[in-house]
Amino acid sequence: MNFPTELKYSKEHEWVKVDGNVATIGISDFAQKELGDIVYVDIEAMGKSLSKDAVFGTVEAVKTVSDLFIPISGKVLEKNPMLDAQPELVNTDPYGNGWMVKVEMSNLEDLNSLMDSATYQTHIGV
């Protein structure tokens, strides 16, 4: 499994990539592997302002449904349009074409509560 060092990670297995005040969010390699074959990604929070840890969507694998939790407070600006037709990108390219949403951060301090790659790997026990 792969955990890029330029990303931050949440306990709920989302990753965050920061570019100015915009954060790109997806789920980690560990999370996609645990879920198995992903068949639908439902982003329910387009345009909404959410507080940290609120549900921004749902990811469905063949056998399971999981909520997606936003790891930082902010407004959901954009969702990945490719996932509608190719949800399996979350499995095959979780940190690239499998990204889920872009969020305008409202509180940069939220980033301090996230883990770096090494700490996240300890958290999941790999």
Added chain:
Amino acid sequence: MKNTALTNTHIALGAKMVPFAGYNMPVTYSGLVAEHNQVRNSVGVFDVSHMGEFSIKGEKALELIQLVTTNDASKLANGKIQYTCITNNEGGIVDDLLVYRFTETEYFLVVNASNIEKDWNWIAQHNSFGAEMENVSEQFSLLAVQGPNGLNTIQKLTEVNLSNIPYYSFANGKVAGIEDVIISNTGYTGAGGFELYIKNADAQKMWDAIFDAGKEFGILPCGLGCRDTLRLEKAFCLYGHELNDTTSPIEAGLGWITKFSKHFVNDTYHKQLKENGVAQKLVGFEVLERGGIPRQNYLLKNSAGETIGKVTSGTQSPSLNKPIGLAYVQTKYADVGTEILLEVRDKLLKTKVVKTPFL
């Protein structure tokens, strides 16, 4: 939690293990969809040793089986298998199972792992016939070698001509050097193939031999995850989903295994349902628009927004690549082609009742 004789083998193969019916069972190895497709298209192997097996013997064994099960076991010949269910006194089903006939006085019942104790107690309680009952669940391992190349795989390991064993029949023979294997043309995938009943001590040897024989077909170990998607595409009922303690086999579409030409527990009630019609029926459905995958207990609604049914099983079908499911709906919505709505989170998705099996 109990292990099967092969639990350590599954762990060594990198399986994701989950607790199921009190057993530590593999849910996937290489990935659910890959395993699913391998079984549909070629051959895969499931360790389903958690299933329960009861031996019923004696002059009156058949009378006991006839009383507790709905199908007519008197129609069985030696070497034949019957799908049937056990009814309770409350209008529901204790379990669904297979009955194997060895001889006129020797039978083998194969029951769901989650119901072993309940079934055993229920059958024992009805055994006023003096039939000899033995719970041999802990002695047997069961390997399901499923898929269109299942026969070709097992045939390499035995001199028994597998083409002479029709669907729902079995033979007793030597496979991979192991004596007394029950070679059963059954399975829960609708993909063809055989199930092999062996003693626990022989499980690893049989597993290894099957994988050697199946190598040319790209054989894969398969978990309970794809076992569920495979059976759902064929609309096979699963206890705890389509079947339970309060649902009649008539509602579940199992009229074909419910025979009123003989007496069984609570038959009067089920006969009335058959004659007077049922309020709800089990149907297959397909979700017509994107928005989510059906799951057990999701609600089905009519265009007025009223609840008209409930999902019992649902998935994204790996073979058809669309969301499918089984549900109980009010009888007037049960006709093939009826348009209904599936509630997923806060959305209502266009859904249609379709013919089953889906594939």
